[in-house]
Amino acid sequence: MKTEPRGWGAFELADRHRSALFVEKESIRQQSGWFLRAPAWETKHRLGYHLYNDSDHADWLVDRLTNLRGGNARATIPTALMEAVTRNVDAPSEAAFIRGLYLVIKPELLAFYRTTLETADPAANAFDRRMLRRIVPELEEQIEWASHLLADDASEESHDWASAIASLLTAAGGLEGRTDRPAATDAPPLRVPFTIPSSIVFDDRIGEQPIMPHDRKMELVFDKAVAEQFRVFFNEIYAASILASILYQAFDQNVPWAMIRWFTRHFWDEVRHSQFGAVRLSELGSAPDRCDQTLYRNSQQMPFLHRICYLTLVLEKHYMPRKKPRFELYGNEGDQRSQLFADHDWSDEMNHVRNGRDWLEHLLEDDARGVADIEEETMAHLERITGGSATAVSPF
Ligand SMILES: [Fe+2]
Numbered sequence: 001m002k003t004e005p006r007g008w009g010a011f012e013l014a015d016r017h018r019s020a021l022f023v024e025k026e027s028i029r030q031q032s033g034w035f036l037r038a039p040a041w042e043t044k045h046r047l048g049y050h051l052y053n054d055s056d057h058a059d060w061l062v063d064r065l066t067n068l069r070g071g072n073a074r075a076t077i078p079t080a081l082m083e084a085v086t087r088n089v090d091a092p093s094e095a096a097f098i099r100g101l102y103l104v105i106k107p108e109l110l111a112f113y114r115t116t117l118e119t120a121d122p123a124a125n126a127f128d129r130r131m132l133r134r135i136v137p138e139l140e141e142q143i144e145w146a147s148h149l150l151a152d153d154a155s156e157e158s159h160d161w162a163s164a165i166a167s168l169l170t171a172a173g174g175l176e177g178r179t180d181r182p183a184a185t186d187a188p189p190l191r192v193p194f195t196i197p198s199s200i201v202f203d204d205r206i207g208e209q210p211i212m213p214h215d216r217k218m219e220l221v222f223d224k225a226v227a228e229q230f231r232v233f234f235n236e237i238y239a240a241s242i243l244a245s246i247l248y249q250a251f252d253q254n255v256p257w258a259m260i261r262w263f264t265r266h267f268w269d270e271v272r273h274s275q276f277g278a279v280r281l282s283e284l285g286s287a288p289d290r291c292d293q294t295l296y297r298n299s300q301q302m303p304f305l306h307r308i309c310y311l312t313l314v315l316e317k318h319y320m321p322r323k324k325p326r327f328e329l330y331g332n333e334g335d336q337r338s339q340l341f342a343d344h345d346w347s348d349e350m351n352h353v354r355n356g357r358d359w360l361e362h363l364l365e366d367d368a369r370g371v372a373d374i375e376e377e378t379m380a381h382l383e384r385i386t387g388g389s390a391t392a393v394s395p396f
């Protein structure tokens with residue numbers, strides 16, 4: 001008996017998931033880069049949440065592709081499409097970047113997911129329907145956030161940039177590979193290609209001021225000490241920034257997806273720790289006002305491998321002994337709100353040190369050096385960077 005075709009066959013589905021995976025991964029890379037350049041800390045925090053959303057989507061797609069006949073997850077994406085999407089990272093401003101990614105590229109991805117979902121057969125494509133029903137609302141929420149953020153943005157530059165990205169995408173046939181595409185368009189004029197900044201970009205609410213050293217903080221009366229400690233939490237935006245620079249570079253380092261996946265989690269944890277600071281400072285009638293960028297700047301002068309070591313096995317290990325006493329102090333003082341944040345920070349940090357060591361071991365598999373050698377080399381880098389003047393691992 002002959003029947004009409006319905007639903008997606010394994011090959012077609014693998015192709016569609018591969019295209020979507022390319023956009024999700026590229027979105028992770030671009031958000032990590034712009035996390036460093038977007039001036040408002042609220043935007044940085046939101047980009048952090050979205051980056052981890054996209055990491056979830058990419059992980060589900062990788063998992064699905066691994067279990068699908070013909071589902072090799074390494075993307076074979078048409079060059080024109082690849083160029084249209086990757087080009088957006090070079091946007092001339094924060095508004096142009098967000099408009100290009102969230103109001104051009106992500107809506108194209110959303111339409112693509114919806115088509116996959118609408119045609120999916122409830123039984124044959126059940127896995128895919130389940131996955132897409134989780135992804136779609138998150139993507140809708142991201143696009144809505146950007147529409148609100150840019151509601152009053154009338155800048156010609158950002159609108160021109162977004163239309164140029166949209167034309168490139170249309171000329172490439174979009175994610176569907178539409179064949180009725182118009183003739184190729186020129187890429188938008190490029191002024192400055194994206195680079196990782198040597199200092200984290202902030203607007204003028206966040207000054208470059210020192211954070212109170214730990215010993216001095218411990219001498220303060222409780223209420224004052226709490227405020228200073230939540231400034232330190234907000235300051236963890238420096239750790240999120242080191243990870244953003246690691247993530248941005250990781251895509252060119254031929255590392256396994258599982259490693260990028262872990263660092264998106266580590267990154268999001270640090271974004272949340274910084275958010276703990278903003279939330280608690282506001283409850284205490286204050287607001288984030290400073291960032292000490294010393295440690296971020298040091299990290300940017302180290303190679304990829306040593307930067308991971310510096311963050312996880314030098315800095316995070318150095319702060320670890322403070323976690324338990326701080327948690328207990330808040331409990332003894334009856335400060336439940338502060339204790340809640342200290343509790344989750346402590347819990348997250350234990351994973352960071354352990355996984356950092358595991359990934360370093362993985363990166364050193366074909367290397368004559370071991371983790372202990374890299375720790376030594378990292379300290380030598382630090383000595384060179386600071387001219388030997390750093391008497392302690394951290395100034396705060
Ligand atoms: Fe942290």
Ligand SMILES: [Fe+2]
Nearest residue numbers: 270316349352
């Ligand atoms: Fe951490």
